[in-house]
Amino acid sequence: MNLGTGLLLADLAGVAVFAASGGSAAVAKRLDLFGVVFVGFVAALGGGIVRDLVIGEVPPLAFADWRYAVTAAVASAAVFWLHPQLARLRRTVLVLDAAGLGLFTVTGTVKALEAGVPPVGACIAGMLSGIGGGVGRDLLTGEIPIVLQREIYAVAALLGAVAVAVLVVLGVAGPLPLAAAAALVIGLRLVALRRRWSAPQAGPA
Template structure:
């Protein structure tokens, strides 16, 4: 059950993260090749990093055609349906939050399955969640959302920690997975809605400038 759950969430996370990557590329007016590249990067880099670190080589994203197929499907969906997707309220953040939650769970579950202790498994789950989004933003010439967004890595870590605690308590994997996904989505959406964020350095006394407003990932040019 644990392996099946991790695989399902891994593929689901790949799709929604690929959608976020493709949407970012379309918003940046990239061509279809750029859309497909960002779709694959966003959907698979976190999982590839996780697999390499735990010794699951070759990584699932390059040994299982399903990951490439799902990424291409997501990219083509955005290419042909971008006007409809763009009508969503903050589409990149919406799909990114879902992918973050799914990957945090699947990354933690897979790390636990490979014998990592719960603490390291949770950290690896967080890394799985944030990895794809980081490369997506770098390729789109944006500051990675994990470095500037409201409770991003913290939401992924909370999700992964719930899964790891469930493992320690020998709970059925489904219950902590659902709780972790719910917690991650709640934290992300509430942080976006209310502007919750971690403390930042106050540079006013050093530079004489007013603090710059936090950028909106979906509203960037």
């Protein structure tokens, strides 16, 4: 498998897990089928759209390649129909969200670097790719976006993006190293949730 095929599969996997995350959040809010699919679509493709606009790829891949929209719709609709079998819905949402964060951060950073964005800018684009869908999902379901709270979320994405940029600069950005970078983001996010790690907050005025 070459790097291009691996990135496509990772991108579609990220779409599927973020769509499932968005769909699960929408089901928890008791939205109808259209609402579940719409929230899943935004959660899955919002970050990628932001990434593509940042790097000048127009139209964004979410609109140019039918596989992205179909994957998002199918994954979120599946959650709508199968949610009675999903135990502990909140935990499911958090795990899926962590997986999507890792996958989208990696693919977003690589695509930005391939588009000629300098490493620092590519890391920011990769972070935005990872967090954009989650922000859209939270806003649509009436929640304060996770990225604005104390939880380690955007920081995990940024660290993963930096790891990807370093791998690319060193010329060792094969499928396995990039998978390890995604696992770093996922692992950091899940450990932070389990151990209740958080970023510092400002004290009272």
